[in-house]
Amino acid sequence: MNIHEYQGKQLFREAGVKVLEGVHCTTVDGALLAYDSLGSKVVAVKSQIHAGGRGKGNLYSPINNELMMEGGVKIAFSKEEVEKYATKILGNKLVTKQTGPAGKMVNNLYVESGCQIDHEYYLAILVDREKKSVLFMASTEGGMDIEEVAEKNPEAIHKIWADPIKGLIQEDAQKLAKALELSGESQKEMEEMLDSLYSLFMEKDCSMIEINPLVRSKSGEMIALDAKVSFDENAEFRHPWRNEIRDLTEEEDVEIRANDLGLSYVKLDGNIGCLVNGAGLAMASMDVIKLYGGEPANFLDIGGGATKESITAAFEIILEDPNVEGILVNIFGGIIRCDMVARSVINASEEVGLSVPLVVRFSGTNHKEGKAVLDESGMAVHTVSTLAEGARKIVEAIGDDL
Amino acid sequence: MAIWINDESRVLIQGITGRQGTFHGIRMAQYKTNVVGGVTPGKGGQIVDLDGHKAPVFNTMEEAIEKTNADVSVIYVPAKFAANAIVSAAEAFQSNGGGLIVCITEGIPTLDMVKAVAIVDSCPDVRLIGPNCPGIISPGDNGGCKVGIMPAFIHKKGRIGIVSKSGTLTYEAVAQTMSVDEGQTTCVGIGGDPVNGTGFIDCLSAFENDPETAAVVMIGEIGGTAEEDAAKWVATNMTKPVVGFVAGSTAPPGKRMGHAGAIISGGKGTAAEKFAAFEEAGIYVARDPSEIGSVLVKALIDSGLREHK
Numbered sequence A: 001m002n003i004h005e006y007q008g009k010q011l012f013r014e015a016g017v018k019v020l021e022g023v024h025c026t027t028v029d030g031a032l033l034a035y036d037s038l039g040s041k042v043v044a045v046k047s048q049i050h051a052g053g054r055g056k057g058n059l060y061s062p063i064n065n066e067l068m069m070e071g072g073v074k075i076a077f078s079k080e081e082v083e084k085y086a087t088k089i090l091g092n093k094l095v096t097k098q099t100g101p102a103g104k105m106v107n108n109l110y111v112e113s114g115c116q117i118d119h120e121y122y123l124a125i126l127v128d129r130e131k132k133s134v135l136f137m138a139s140t141e142g143g144m145d146i147e148e149v150a151e152k153n154p155e156a157i158h159k160i161w162a163d164p165i166k167g168l169i170q171e172d173a174q175k176l177a178k179a180l181e182l183s184g185e186s187q188k189e190m191e192e193m194l195d196s197l198y199s200l201f202m203e204k205d206c207s208m209i210e211i212n213p214l215v216r217s218k219s220g221e222m223i224a225l226d227a228k229v230s231f232d233e234n235a236e237f238r239h240p241w242r243n244e245i246r247d248l249t250e251e252e253d254v255e256i257r258a259n260d261l262g263l264s265y266v267k268l269d270g271n272i273g274c275l276v277n278g279a280g281l282a283m284a285s286m287d288v289i290k291l292y293g294g295e296p297a298n299f300l301d302i303g304g305g306a307t308k309e310s311i312t313a314a315f316e317i318i319l320e321d322p323n324v325e326g327i328l329v330n331i332f333g334g335i336i337r338c339d340m341v342a343r344s345v346i347n348a349s350e351e352v353g354l355s356v357p358l359v360v361r362f363s364g365t366n367h368k369e370g371k372a373v374l375d376e377s378g379m380a381v382h383t384v385s386t387l388a389e390g391a392r393k394i395v396e397a398i399g400d401d402l
Numbered sequence B: 001m002a003i004w005i006n007d008e009s010r011v012l013i014q015g016i017t018g019r020q021g022t023f024h025g026i027r028m029a030q031y032k033t034n035v036v037g038g039v040t041p042g043k044g045g046q047i048v049d050l051d052g053h054k055a056p057v058f059n060t061m062e063e064a065i066e067k068t069n070a071d072v073s074v075i076y077v078p079a080k081f082a083a084n085a086i087v088s089a090a091e092a093f094q095s096n097g098g099g100l101i102v103c104i105t106e107g108i109p110t111l112d113m114v115k116a117v118a119i120v121d122s123c124p125d126v127r128l129i130g131p132n133c134p135g136i137i138s139p140g141d142n143g144g145c146k147v148g149i150m151p152a153f154i155h156k157k158g159r160i161g162i163v164s165k166s167g168t169l170t171y172e173a174v175a176q177t178m179s180v181d182e183g184q185t186t187c188v189g190i191g192g193d194p195v196n197g198t199g200f201i202d203c204l205s206a207f208e209n210d211p212e213t214a215a216v217v218m219i220g221e222i223g224g225t226a227e228e229d230a231a232k233w234v235a236t237n238m239t240k241p242v243v244g245f246v247a248g249s250t251a252p253p254g255k256r257m258g259h260a261g262a263i264i265s266g267g268k269g270t271a272a273e274k275f276a277a278f279e280e281a282g283i284y285v286a287r288d289p290s291e292i293g294s295v296l297v298k299a300l301i302d303s304g305l306r307e308h309k
Helices: A005-015 A028-038 A079-089 A146-152 A170-179 A184-203 A233-238 A253-260 A279-291 A308-320 A338-352 A367-377 A387-401 B019-030 B061-068 B079-094 B110-121 B167-179 B200-209 B226-237 B271-280 B289-302
Strands: A022-025 A043-048 A058-060 A067-070 A073-076 A093-095 A108-113 A117-128 A133-139 A157-161 A206-217 A222-224 A228-231 A264-267 A272-276 A298-301 A326-333 A358-364 A382-384 B011-014 B035-039 B047-050 B053-058 B072-075 B099-103 B126-129 B135-139 B144-148 B157-164 B184-189 B215-221 B242-247
Touching: A005 A022, A005 A043, A005 A108, A005 A184, A005 A228, A022 A028, A028 A043, A028 A079, A028 A108, A043 A079, A067 A079, A073 A079, A079 A108, A117 A146, A117 A184, A117 B110, A133 A146, A133 A170, A133 A184, A133 B110, A146 A157, A157 A170, A170 A184, A184 A206, A184 A222, A228 A233, A233 B079, A233 B110, A253 A264, A253 A308, A272 A279, A272 A308, A272 A387, A279 A298, A279 A326, A279 A387, A279 B167, A279 B215, A279 B242, A279 B289, A298 A308, A308 A338, A326 A338, A326 A367, A326 A387, A326 B167, A338 A358, A338 A367, A358 A367, A358 A387, A358 B167, A367 A382, A382 A387, A387 B289, B011 B019, B011 B061, B019 B035, B019 B047, B019 B053, B019 B144, B035 B061, B053 B061, B061 B079, B072 B079, B072 B144, B079 B099, B079 B110, B079 B126, B099 B135, B099 B144, B110 B126, B157 B167, B157 B200, B167 B184, B167 B215, B167 B242, B167 B289, B184 B200, B200 B215, B200 B226, B215 B226, B215 B289, B226 B242, B226 B271, B242 B271, B242 B289
Parallel strands: A272 A298, A272 A326, A326 A358, A358 A382, B011 B035, B011 B072, B035 B053, B072 B099, B099 B126, B157 B184, B157 B215, B215 B242
Antiparallel strands: A022 A108, A043 A073, A043 A108, A058 A067, A058 A093, A117 A133, A117 A206, A133 A157, A206 A222, A206 A228, A264 A298, B047 B053, B135 B144, B135 B184
């Protein structure tokens, strides 16, 4: 789960991490009031969406796709400029490197006081899968894309790891601050910030905190100028407060609905819908469809606890996508029995009025019974016994249909 | 021989009185797994009937191991409590001769696992498999040892070792070995979480040292670099042939594909990179899981382990 920059900065403030004063708003009038209340002549007007690269992104009209403004983060030197930028940002689509060409509608704005920057840094905290511990990654090349730095100048990236039991060791924090060539008060502030961020990361069950840029001001203060915070969804049960800051308009509606039903769904661009049990097998099904010349329309894992209801819902979700011209069901029965899936498929096809070709592959628990149920139903369905056969068949069926 | 578990293994079920624990406990007992008891705090003294096999319930892992001499434990407790269950099993095994912990539970918070794995790693005689995995099975002559949720009937005792991050894709790999008339020594599901216990290299190394295993099938998926690291290890250490498949060639970047760890982030962790690493390491690559069987036959023939038909 991701949150907006302004929400991340609120968490930073509460954790004792230095941020500038700022106001969240959703209207142009709100932005003007924010400017007055901040009392800073120079302010940053920042688009709030759940994607990075906002500064280098472009704003387009959602009506005619006309370019409204270059740059989703603007420095305003007057109230008039705040009005101009807020007008061009709110209600328009921001397209960045991370949003894809469709972009994201900007409904939220953050107006933040200005600051005299001496140097920009990069800092990220995340779980290192290989070392199985929390990693702090920092560089003196702030403001730049970290992947680019990693490629062109890997020695500029410095890393330390927290001890899983003892936490962040002070000597390590000091080592990182020094690696960034900080000294005196700035070094001390940096060490404190690392400590505060680590506490925040652990207490809130974060999966990532990224600050790009983190800056040293002309007066030597260390300030988080950005805040990208995401949370581990597995830990949701102990953080009910997350619901209050979750912005559902930023998430794919269909993916949320699928999730609520115990399904794991990701929409893709192809025309062959897939319904599979197990995440690995679901990915493999997509891959094999592609291998046989088709394009998968989605990833869908019905999970080990699938029921007639959730399978019917899965069909509905697949068919909501107008690109879908055929469906491949691939079940390797373990806990799930193929005959139960077969009955659910028949039920679903009647309920949703299935009109596209359907290929079903059953293997594992009760696969023969499952095939018999489908054969006896009189439904127009191809049954196959291997994934490759299934993929070939559905690709052919769609070809015939055209 | 098989690796880590066999007919002699004495297995405990943590969460035995819960719905999942009992359901899978019955299937484990039906496969003739030696289930010696279970643990549910507060329910010590009860007996759980696993389809005619009576399993005593204990309050703590410590007590259960002392009374039963167990050396394997399988965890079916809810995600909230699972990391604690791992830690209590690890500590109890370490002070009682060591053991294997298999955690089936899905959805454990990552930071809980960071701590739990660190504690397991501090116990030299304890191994953790999972979490978020189907478990481990060593088919025997009559039933076998099944510690997990996999459908037992698809397996047969044989000479192929299987290791995989995914559940149903492991079953697919098993079916593929059966389709070319090969059985399995042991099948290990290591799970799809970003932070877990046993990894590919641990399994490959155990299979390499197991005299009954002739070849290994390794199934990876997008995310992280475990497959690349395993490939490097294979290139320098493995004398037995390895067949590999990676799921997720068509997965878009930045999207989590079901498993918490299955995500391409910052352009890293793609299937293309992993397949390339496999090829470079001399691993026999199957691009389609339906080809694992035929690729395995080729690998066995090349190694002089199977005759041309």
